[in-house]
Amino acid sequence: MSLLQKTLVAAAALASTLTLTSFSAQAQDTIRIGLVTAMSGQSAKAGEAITRGLVVAIDEINAKGGLLGGKKLELVRRDDEGSPAKGVVAARELIFKEKVAVLVGGLDTPVSMAIVPLANQEKVPFVGPWAAGTPITKNGANPNYVFRVSAVDEIVNKAMLQYAQKTFKSTKPGMILVNNPWGESNEKGLSAALAAQKMTPAGIEKFEANDLDVVPQLTKLKAAGADTLFLVGNVGPSAQVVKSLDRMGWKVPVVSHWGPAGGRFTELAGPNAKTVHFVQTYSFFGKQGPVGEKVMKALVAKYPDVKGADDVTPAVGVANAYDAMQLAALAISKAGSTNGDAVREGFYKIDRYEGLIKTYVKPFTAEVHDAVTENDYVWAQFIDNRILPVGMATN
Template identity: 65%
Template sequence: MRKLLSPLRRLLPCAAAVASLGMALSAPAHAEEPIKVGLVAALSGQSAKSGEALTRGLTVAIEEINANGGILGRPVQLIRRDDESNPAKGMLAARELAQREKVTVLFGGLDTPVSLAIVPLANQLKVPFMGVWAAGTKITENGAKDNYVFRVSAVDELVDEALVEYGTRQGMQKPGMILINNPWGESNEIGFKHALEKRGMTYAGIERIEDSDLDVVPQLTRLKNAGTDTLLMVGNVGPSAQVVKSLDRMGWDVPV
């Protein structure tokens, strides 16, 4: 357990200390005033368990930091906001944490669409935003001249390359893509296409799924009829489960 948590213990004080030093140069602070750390994550809905996992990790790190004197002699305080996996709510939550609560750093990014909504705000307000989960390539590669967005999560482009490489080693020749219909799915579509083009490979087709889908048989049937020999799937728990259930109903035994 100690070994698993050590990266977070190193990351949190570094991020907060850098932000705190910037604040110290612009405004005086009493030694007892806490350094506020913001978390924007899904604390309700289908991603709630992941949001709670982030909360536990940050809480453990903060408790250990405070037990050792805090950062720059000041205690660290975690303030959470629920984005409900909704980009608009995520942006509002990030704005509140940055402007009203005066957090020194924002953590978050369970969902790529929410993270992409927060990115322009973080850069505008010059508040460091540390992405811990969402893999959308454009989250950090956002084109901002002064980019305040960082990540410790994987990047779709690299993950897609690794998945295609693994698939080809397993005999994949004509994959079909079934992707969540949001910016995360779009990011992976770009990554998969690039990885396939590098190898001179084609794909059977691309189908979209929604979070609310209960039956994915029509999309899967089109991919099957197009000659798909492997499914490249991107989706959250709910829609991904429906893909697996639909495959079972079809009796289609295809690698995913």
């Protein structure tokens, strides 16, 4: 080998070493946060809202100097398309390839339920800002790496019954539920809530996520004397229920889980979308506290399409994700590292956080992995394509 060839080989080896060192240093200088959620299809708005909540929180944390002595947070996203199988593939890629310190996800209970065993097996904290299925956090694992800043079915179900009784004087509610694990979770929770008050439902009917006509199921509930409908389904299916009620001419109060808030509900459901009352964890309408004002200012500055509260939709995606990211950052700080088990323990060490949804005081314990309680819900409806708290006049 000539002297020139030897020089070129040595230079290439040095360049390769420097590149690897640079990549290694870059990896060490950042803390990666993974997001698995629906970013396409009917629920894309909700996936974007979750993204924005995370980004605003990450920007804020990075502007303050990052975590663990100056490491900046970096968000890495994957689209699960609402599919459990695709969700697991995405989660595996984020855990094994991207080496995320915390995994965040997502919208659909079936997707989250599919990811839970992987997160627990690989000891990666999995934080939920949307999916409400009770078994997501109550999954039987010990230790349990799954935490949530969102609604929880069994708590929402109690709130749905209380709201139906108070607002519509309901004594004989019927259930119309999507036929998947989320629907099953709510059937169990609603049945327990009714049983606790010595009530029985007028009936329990299921529908498939792709059904275009729910008239047969609704006809059975009407014949059984249902005076209110408890609705559980995401955007598209919930819209089909409203349109089926229109075809029947049945004007019955609808008290819903928050599925309709996740996307183009008013467009798909038509004018009677406004008759559905659904649960939320936060609203940017009305007087905001200091954190609400700060987050709104950041959203307006970062996203050209956001001019005010009307444009932050669905608000729960932003709010839940913002608080979830801030709490996860506190857990990492308490851990003093990104080691999964240490971060899990870090969640238990959070004493107090002045959040967007509320002030969190010891939000997590070894027994309780849900930070939002029945006292933290807001009831809302669509008015002129805006998600407004029930009873709030339009401006």
